[in-house]
Amino acid sequence: MEIYLPVAEMSVNWLIIIALGLAVGFLSGMFGVGGGFLMTPLLVFAGIPSTVAVATTLSHITASSMSGALAQWRKRAIDFTMSGVMFAGGIAGTLCGVWLVALMRRQGQMDLIVALTYVLMLGTIGTLMLRESLTALKAYRSGVTSSRRMVNRGWIQALPFKMRFRQSRLYISVIPPLVIGFAVGALSAIMGIGGGFIIVPAMIYILRMPTRVVMGTSLVQIIAITAITTVLQATSNFAVDIILAGLLVVGGVVGAQLGVRAGGKLRGEQLRLLLALVVLAVGAGLAWQLVVRPADVYSLSLEGP
Amino acid sequence: MKRALLALLLLISLPAHAEDLVSGISQDIIQITSSYTGTQIVVFGAIERAQTAQGRDVVVVVRGPDEPMTVRRRDRVVGVWVNRDAAHFEGLPTYYYLAATQPVSRIAPRDTLARYGIGLQQLQPSAIGSHHDPEPFRQAVIRHLQRLGLYAESPGSIDFYSETLFSTRVPVPAGVTRGQYNVEVYLFRDGQMVSAQSTPLFVDASGLERRLFNLAQNAPFSYGLACVLMAVLLGWISSVLFQRAT
Numbered sequence: 001m002e003i004y005l006p007v008a009e010m011s012v013n014w015l016i017i018i019a020l021g022l023a024v025g026f027l028s029g030m031f032g033v034g035g036g037f038l039m040t041p042l043l044v045f046a047g048i049p050s051t052v053a054v055a056t057t058l059s060h061i062t063a064s065s066m067s068g069a070l071a072q073w074r075k076r077a078i079d080f081t082m083s084g085v086m087f088a089g090g091i092a093g094t095l096c097g098v099w100l101v102a103l104m105r106r107q108g109q110m111d112l113i114v115a116l117t118y119v120l121m122l123g124t125i126g127t128l129m130l131r132e133s134l135t136a137l138k139a140y141r142s143g144v145t146s147s148r149r150m151v152n153r154g155w156i157q158a159l160p161f162k163m164r165f166r167q168s169r170l171y172i173s174v175i176p177p178l179v180i181g182f183a184v185g186a187l188s189a190i191m192g193i194g195g196g197f198i199i200v201p202a203m204i205y206i207l208r209m210p211t212r213v214v215m216g217t218s219l220v221q222i223i224a225i226t227a228i229t230t231v232l233q234a235t236s237n238f239a240v241d242i243i244l245a246g247l248l249v250v251g252g253v254v255g256a257q258l259g260v261r262a263g264g265k266l267r268g269e270q271l272r273l274l275l276a277l278v279v280l281a282v283g284a285g286l287a288w289q290l291v292v293r294p295a296d297v298y299s300l301s302l303e304g305p
Numbered sequence: 306m307k308r309a310l311l312a313l314l315l316l317i318s319l320p321a322h323a324e325d326l327v328s329g330i331s332q333d334i335i336q337i338t339s340s341y342t343g344t345q346i347v348v349f350g351a352i353e354r355a356q357t358a359q360g361r362d363v364v365v366v367v368r369g370p371d372e373p374m375t376v377r378r379r380d381r382v383v384g385v386w387v388n389r390d391a392a393h394f395e396g397l398p399t400y401y402y403l404a405a406t407q408p409v410s411r412i413a414p415r416d417t418l419a420r421y422g423i424g425l426q427q428l429q430p431s432a433i434g435s436h437h438d439p440e441p442f443r444q445a446v447i448r449h450l451q452r453l454g455l456y457a458e459s460p461g462s463i464d465f466y467s468e469t470l471f472s473t474r475v476p477v478p479a480g481v482t483r484g485q486y487n488v489e490v491y492l493f494r495d496g497q498m499v500s501a502q503s504t505p506l507f508v509d510a511s512g513l514e515r516r517l518f519n520l521a522q523n524a525p526f527s528y529g530l531a532c533v534l535m536a537v538l539l540g541w542i543s544s545v546l547f548q549r550a551t
Contacts, residue, residue, distance in 0.1 A: 004341045006514040007521055011342045011479040059536040066540025112387055227533045234529025242532050249536050253543035290385050297379045298445030302372045
């Protein structure tokens with residue numbers, strides 16, 4: 001059951017890795033997120049060096065997102081125009097993120113920054129989603145069929161360079177999608193995530209895209225970002241383990257398909273409530289690790305000054 | 306006068322009668338394949354012109370390739386554990402295993418052990434960067450690698466089959482670094498080293514693992530691209546298969 005990972009230089013039980021891919025893939029298919037925010041901490045917990053975990057998780061996200069995106073594509077639920085605009089911002093963001101990582105490594109504060117970013121992002125987004133989905137559920141229960149609230153888009157409507165996004169039935173400025181794409185690209189390089197848990201809420205709450213196209217569009221965006229970051233990680237850090245990636249991917253794609261089916265049976269509000277709880281749980285776990293006294297206050301890494 | 310003459314005589318005659326050592330290892334290359342989960346090598350040897358076993362000790366040291374290491378210490382800052390202090394070491398091995406007939410502190414005086422780098426506590430970095438008090442950091446390296454099974458000291462683990470024939474098993478765990486290792490066998494007589502032998506041991510990947518590792522190092526762009534393609538293809542295939550199934 002053991003298999004040797006050539007880049008991580010260690011052997012792992014491949015059944016456990018496939019099961020891990022399956023479980024995380026299921027969640028990503030269900031919620032339309034990549035699942036990197038779960039996979040990276042889980043791999044580190046399983047003993048994989050964190051640089052390899054961050055870089056290799058990206059392949060898993062590419063695959064499970066691909067499989068989820070195709071399912072959404074058949075439903076014609078992807079806004080490629082929006083993906084394209086966000087991707088343009090994403091490339092710039094990724095390059096910027098890789099540069100930031102190099103800077104933080106030199107300071108020796110990489111781990112802390114990553115952990116703090118995780119806690120902050122997961123905490124904020126989880127809380128926002130939880131509140132929103134609970135309100136929506138309550139409204140549904142009390143029988144008030146709230147037609148889409150006409151929200152005051154204010155400053156977003158006032159921005160220039162407007163563009164028509166037909167699939168999303170939106171006519172808005174390209175600046176917000178560009179900025180969101182940039183931010184997610186940078187975070188993807190720093191945290192080893194696809195950024196679904198940021199893109200999805202951003203699309204829903206900032207861009208006000210219809211929920212129908214959010215899943216598919218965010219998946220396309222995630223595929224593009226993770227593909228680029230994988231190549232960058234392979235060339236700059238030599239940290240992508242293709243054997244580990246293969247195992248995760250095999251579990252991930254099957255899990256993603258099952259997840260898409262399971263997700264179709266749940267209502268949007270329930271899905272968002274569940275995702276919010278998962279996000280908050282991971283965030284709380286990471287925060288706990290930051291404040292609890294480590295088993296050994298010294299840590300060792302094989303690298304020069 | 307008579308005693309001095311006797312001592313001189315003994316000194317002259319010593320080389321002819323001194324104990325000597327021959328040793329070997331069960332394999333001189335460890336191949337890392339896809340099913341590699343760690344292995345064992347056997348180091349064996351014989352003592353020539355053996356004298357009494359009393360006061361005689363054998364020490365086997367296997368030392369892996371050196372790597373630069375950075376150790377960081379976390380401290381609590383506003384409730385959060387943060388890396389505050391760091392020390393850099395050069396010239397510490399990534400693997401160190403010692404087997405001996407008894408604890409090394411009883412075999413020879415400390416300065417003799419230090420000269421030959423025998424014992425985990427005698428492992429000294431060749432260069433230390435950026436810290437005024439590196440000792441706790443050096444201890445942390447030893448502790449950390451001991452936890453991973455990469456550093457170990459195992460006194461009393463040398464088996465004697467006769468007065469002169471001995472062997473010991475050296476565990477090589479899955480997490481070892483690739484490169485050249487050195488197997489050193491020392492013979493001590495009353496705290497003095499009388500003979501030593503060194504044999505190289507190579508740890509290297511073979512087959513598919515080797516090709517993948519080389520590709521990742523030499524052609525990282527194609528390697529990264531291959532990873533992406535694999536992911537995209539598997540995602541696509543699974544999607545098609547599942548659509549057929551329903």
